[in-house]
Amino acid sequence: MARSLRSDTEPSPAGGVAKQRAPAEDVRSGSFESILFDKPGASAEAMRLGEPDFFGDLNLDQVLESMMAGRSEYDLGPFFYAPLHEVESVTYRHEVLRDLEKSDVRESIQAFARRMRQMREHLAQVERLRYALQKQAWFLDAVTIYCEAVRLLSEELVRLDVVSRGLNEFRDYLTNYTASDGFGSLAVETEASRELLASVQYTMRIRADRVTVSRYEGEADYSAELEETFAKFEQQTPKSYLVNYSEDPEMNHIETRILELVARLYPDVFGPLDEYCTRHRDYLDEAIDRFDREVQFYLAYLELVEKLSESGLPFCYPQVSAHSTRTFADEAFDLALAIKLIGERSEVVCNDFYLEEPERVIVVTGPNNGGKTTFARMFGQLHYLASLGLLVPGTGAQLVLPDRLFTHFEKEENIATLRGKLEDELVRVHEILGEATGESVIVMNETFSSTTLQDALFVGTEVMKRILALNPLGVYVTFVDELASLSESTVSMVSTVVPENPAERTFKIVRKPADGLAYAWAIAEKYGLTYERLIERVVS
Amino acid sequence: MKVLLMYPDRDFDPKSELPANEIALTQDLELETLWDAMADGDPFLYGIARPAVLLGLTDPDEIVYRQRVLTDCLEHEEVVRQMYALAIEAIQSERKVNWLMSSASPDRILYRSVEILKLQVAVLRRLRQLAEETAGSFQSDGFTRFFAMLQQELDDDYLQTVERHLQALSFRRGVLISAALAKGNKGSGYVVRTPRRRRWTEQLPLGKRPASFTFQIPPRDDRGFLALANIRNRGINPVSNSIARSAEHVKSFFDMVRSELAFYLGCLNLHERLDEKAEPTCLPIPLPVGRSVIDARGLYDVCLALHVDERVVGNELGADDKSLVLITGANQGGKSTLLRGVGVAQLMMQSGMFIGAEAFRANVCEGIFTHFKREEDTSMERGKLDEELSRMSDIAEAIAPNCLLLCNESFASTNEREGPEIARQVVRALLEKGIKIFFVTHMFDLASGFHAQGLRTALFLRAERKPDGTRTFRITEGEPLSTSFGGDSYRRIFG
Known part of the structure; x- marks a missing residue:
């Protein structure tokens, strides 16, 4: 019963009910598709992707989760599931990232994002409310915020130094959009409606059960009069006796009733407001809306980079190529582990690697808990992050854009398949080797450890031979030293220990033969039994 | 509206921060006795007397x-x-x-x-x-x-x-509340208004759209009444706040x-208590900061007078232009009492009270500090000196020119050679800083050292002792003696 007099039969203004008008495309010259993808249609295609198999193995799910904190509304997952395969596409992103690394550019976009978020909160409130006169007010605020967000971003992108193709094209799009008649009249009408509403002032006379609503006619403020009377007793007492009332956006039926009467007192204000809401129902521009979402992909990652950089961890733009003769990374680290360690204020150990023709596969051996798995993850992550067009951990890197990324990490025994652990692993590896090509990246960890050393040596050697025949890039973590020297395509790297205390790990993985000597040397040093020490000690 | 009975131009705030040395001052001068007498059992009076005396x-x-x-x-x-x-x-x-x-x-x-x-x-x-x-x-x-x-x-x-x-x-005839529309068209900015008395000339001509609408809440609409009460309450909220604050x-x-x-x-x-004992009181004459003056007749320690039944002995003290007063002499001869008397009188004068004397004239001090030997500290010698030095270090942290420092057997807890040397250095430095010092000491070495310098700004007092060993509890001018007549005590006790 307590609905608006004029609008209760109208559909809600932003309610997503049947659209009566198509967006005013006539006023929008030029178009803009995506700040993430240089190729038309790629954005829409990415939306269909799910989480890749290797996400869990490489702990990329953890990285994604930490970046998504506070950003769930943007549903950024699909963008992280869509690696790029062409160098230009990566360059498109690098350019945008470099622009966004400039604090003024980033702040402008963040301010825009905050406004867009606020706008969406207003639209959600429109949906929740029941009374038309309330919905209209929230809708009007949503449009106000939108106009402000768009206008400010457009102005700032013109003023700011943006060099990326993506942001340049978006700026041009915004310039045209804000200059269009459609946006112009939206802004003007919005402002006019606000001013009208702000001018409304009324009084309520409350006496027992009767309420009389009138226009305000300049009646004097009674509290001011009171305060004047008691002013001579004024002391500096900070105590307030104001009762706090929560501002529930909803209205009760008495408030609604009053508002209804106010609307009758001011038909020149509320009539046009109703028409305004109907006319501008579809005000939101699709390309701008999409930009707002997609740009969060960059902002989320840059925020993470910044947080880790503050702790002294380096990031760099990798050189990427479709095929490569040289792959390297300097002072890189496992991003997921770094996020965790920084949270615990622990130190993060960086590692280097390089592969030069004809080297293709790094075989990592050495003491357990020495950082071998972390190293393997890091290798996989670097390649994947590079193919997302992002900065990667490290002071410098050159990485290939793989056609596919495969991982095989030791899994718990799978009862459902009724196969033994070794067999299970072999099935999985067989699948991988069936799909991988010379353009792929493979990361294998601690495989075939559920069998005897002799079996592991045999199976490992056979699998390694097949891998080397396919010739992908990869890391192979094993406790079988012999695999490290199977061919000239393999490189041996070893996890190391602190010489004075072999029980303490350095988490450094270094390039050297897998002869187990590091361990022996460390123990020898501790007891003074190394060559040099023995020469010194033993009397000649 | 201001009361202004404590200051000509500002309110008295009993919650003001007290000087950092208030604990030492209270303990050393036994000020609790003074405040108890002022309070006469009323904790509120105590709560005012204490800061009033400490915040001179x-x-x-x-x-x-x-x-x-x-x-x-x-x-x-x-x-x-x-x-x-x-x-x-x-x-x-x-x-x-x-x-x-x-x-x-x-x-x-x-x-x-x-x-x-x-x-x-x-x-x-x-x-x-x-x-x-x-x-x-x-x-x-x-x-x-x-x-x-x-x-x-x-x-x-x-x-x-x-x-x-x-x-x-x-609000017997209802309350008039104005409002505007805020977020989501909700009424807000409620202000209680004084209704205008509409004169008959202002009546609206017939046929013009009415400027108001009235509705009534149905008798059984409980939620409606609650909602209305809510609006009314929001409206009178500032009025109620303003009236509550006024109260x-x-x-x-x-x-x-x-x-x-x-x-x-x-x-x-307090006056009543001292009157009962016929102890004299007077309004002291406060002199400005600067020239060092203390001139007293019949000066006694009010706190001691409140403690004992018999009348106490008053002292003469003429220490004009003296910045160092060294008091030596017989044990139990009234040295500490004089020291306390000076301190209490100075505090009471600076809080605007009468004091325990027949006449008293002194310059005001920027602060009063005490460094008294603490009887309870009978731990190891070393710890005791540490404690004393740390207290003196606290004082050094807070003291400033034109302050008064009362030392009672300071640094006596160590041996004769260290103590005087420390004391000498402290005293010399503080005197140079323009601090007035009263120093009660047994340390002949210290006292005679200053005496030998022949400083015109130093005054040497001695607790009186009659040749038969009895004390008069009067302190008179006299150079330090190499004995404190501890032998008298020995003889009195061991016969």
Whole structure:
């Protein structure tokens, strides 16, 4: 019963009910598709992707989760599931990232994002409310915020130094959009409606059960009069006796009733407001809306980079190529582990690697808990992050854009398949080797450890031979030293220990033969039994 | 409205931060005895006496301002106690009105505050009447101003206006609330308005669209009544806040009357106690900071006098232009008592009180510090010196030129060679800083050292001892002696 007099039969203004008008495309010259993808249609295609198999193995799910904190509304997952395969596409992103690394550019976009978020909160409130006169007010605020967000971003992108193709094209799009008649009249009408509403002032006379609503006619403020009377007793007492009332956006039926009467007192204000809401129902521009979402992909990652950089961890733009003769990374680290360690204020150990023709596969051996798995993850992550067009951990890197990324990490025994652990692993590896090509990246960890050393040596050697025949890039973590020297395509790297205390790990993985000597040397040093020490000690 | 009985130009704040050395000062000068006498069992009076004594004045004019108010109080004790009682009555108005729940609504707060104000206003009227009756017989600037203010600010017109408002605030004929539209078109910015009296010429011509609509809440719509009450409460919220604060302000005014009178009531209580023992009191003459002056006749330690039944011995002290007073001499000869007497007199003078002496004249100090040997510290020698040095270091942290330092056997807890040397260095440095020092010591080496220098700014006093070994408890001028006559004690005890 307590609905608006004029609008209760109208559909809600932003309610997503049947659209009566198509967006005013006539006023929008030029178009803009995506700040993430240089190729038309790629954005829409990415939306269909799910989480890749290797996400869990490489702990990329953890990285994604930490970046998504506070950003769930943007549903950024699909963008992280869509690696790029062409160098230009990566360059498109690098350019945008470099622009966004400039604090003024980033702040402008963040301010825009905050406004867009606020706008969406207003639209959600429109949906929740029941009374038309309330919905209209929230809708009007949503449009106000939108106009402000768009206008400010457009102005700032013109003023700011943006060099990326993506942001340049978006700026041009915004310039045209804000200059269009459609946006112009939206802004003007919005402002006019606000001013009208702000001018409304009324009084309520409350006496027992009767309420009389009138226009305000300049009646004097009674509290001011009171305060004047008691002013001579004024002391500096900070105590307030104001009762706090929560501002529930909803209205009760008495408030609604009053508002209804106010609307009758001011038909020149509320009539046009109703028409305004109907006319501008579809005000939101699709390309701008999409930009707002997609740009969060960059902002989320840059925020993470910044947080880790503050702790002294380096990031760099990798050189990427479709095929490569040289792959390297300097002072890189496992991003997921770094996020965790920084949270615990622990130190993060960086590692280097390089592969030069004809080297293709790094075989990592050495003491357990020495950082071998972390190293393997890091290798996989670097390649994947590079193919997302992002900065990667490290002071410098050159990485290939793989056609596919495969991982095989030791899994718990799978009862459902009724196969033994070794067999299970072999099935999985067989699948991988069936799909991988010379353009792929493979990361294998601690495989075939559920069998005897002799079996592991045999199976490992056979699998390694097949891998080397396919010739992908990869890391192979094993406790079988012999695999490290199977061919000239393999490189041996070893996890190391602190010489004075072999029980303490350095988490450094270094390039050297897998002869187990590091361990022996460390123990020898501790007891003074190394060559040099023995020469010194033993009397000649 | 200000009371201004403690300061000519500002309120007395008993919650002001006390000097950092207040604990040492209280302990060393046994000030609790003084405050207990002032309080006479009333914790409120105690709570005022303590900060008033510890937060002394340094401007001789302000001291005299209080001395004159105090003189009025001594002459019109009855009226002063009556005003004090009125202040208490007004303050207790709150308790006579219903207790307020923490979740009270504005209309409850308003109702309660109006009731409190009605009681307070009645007392205000009586206080003003008392002022009218007695104004002429008070002499001090403080009371003259206070009475004039009451008569001027609280005239009948004003009190009637207040009472009229207190009536109107029951809103018997409804309440008029203005509003504007805020977020989501919700009514907000509620302000209670004074209704306009519409004259007949302003009546709307027939046929014009009405400027108002009225609706009524159906009798059984409970939620509706609640909602309406909510709007009404939001509307009167600022009014209720303002009235509640006014009631609190009026109460603070009475709090101030009470606090400021409480100090003088404390003085009256103390005066009575000393009068009973026929101990002399006088208003001291405060001299400005700068030239070092202490000139006393019959000076005694008020705290000691309050402690013992018999009358205490007063001392003469002429230490004008002396910045170092070294007191040596017989054990139990009254050295510490003199030291305390000086300290207590200085504090009482600077708080505007009378003091325990027949006459007293002294310059004001920027701060009073004490460094007394602590009897309870009988731990290891080493620890004891540490403790003493650490206390002196605290003092050094806080002390400044134109302060007074009272040392009682400082650094005596160590052997004869270290102690004097430390003391000598401390004293020399502080004297150079322009600090006045009274030093009671047994350390002949220290005392004779300063004596040998022949400083004109140093005064050497000695506790009197008759040749037969009896003490007079008088301290007279005299050079340090190499014995404190401890032998006397030995002989007295061992025969």
